[in-house]
Amino acid sequence: xxxxxxxxxxxxxxxxxxxxxxxxxxxxxxxxxxxxxxxxxxxxxxxxxxxxxxxxxxxxxxxxxxxxxxxxxxxxxxxxxxxxxxxxxxxxxxxxxxxxxxxxxxxxxxxxxx
Numbered sequence: 001x002x003x004x005x006x007x008x009x010x011x012x013x014x015x016x017x018x019x020x021x022x023x024x025x026x027x028x029x030x031x032x033x034x035x036x037x038x039x040x041x042x043x044x045x046x047x048x049x050x051x052x053x054x055x056x057x058x059x060x061x062x063x064x065x066x067x068x069x070x071x072x073x074x075x076x077x078x079x080x081x082x083x084x085x086x087x088x089x090x091x092x093x094x095x096x097x098x099x100x101x102x103x104x105x106x107x108x109x110x111x112x113x114x
Contacts, residue, residue: 003049016098032106
């Protein structure tokens, strides 16, 4: 289950894409001025969510290793850790993809402005 920072990231990213869509439909300089900081907020919230996932994975890894009694259970812990760390970059990938979509929508809006 994603952590609270991921839900914040999803909220910010949704607001960013929605604002860019609005700009593509009704382009104004004011809306464009809002899109720029929203893109930065999307990227920073994606970074925060990524690092929170790494930290949560390390904390869980430390807790599980305390309970590992033998070599076989330690190997199982590493399998779980790899799966957990593989999920950490998801907010980064989603964040950069959504910022790319945002700027494509901005390009449409800028074309309509001209």
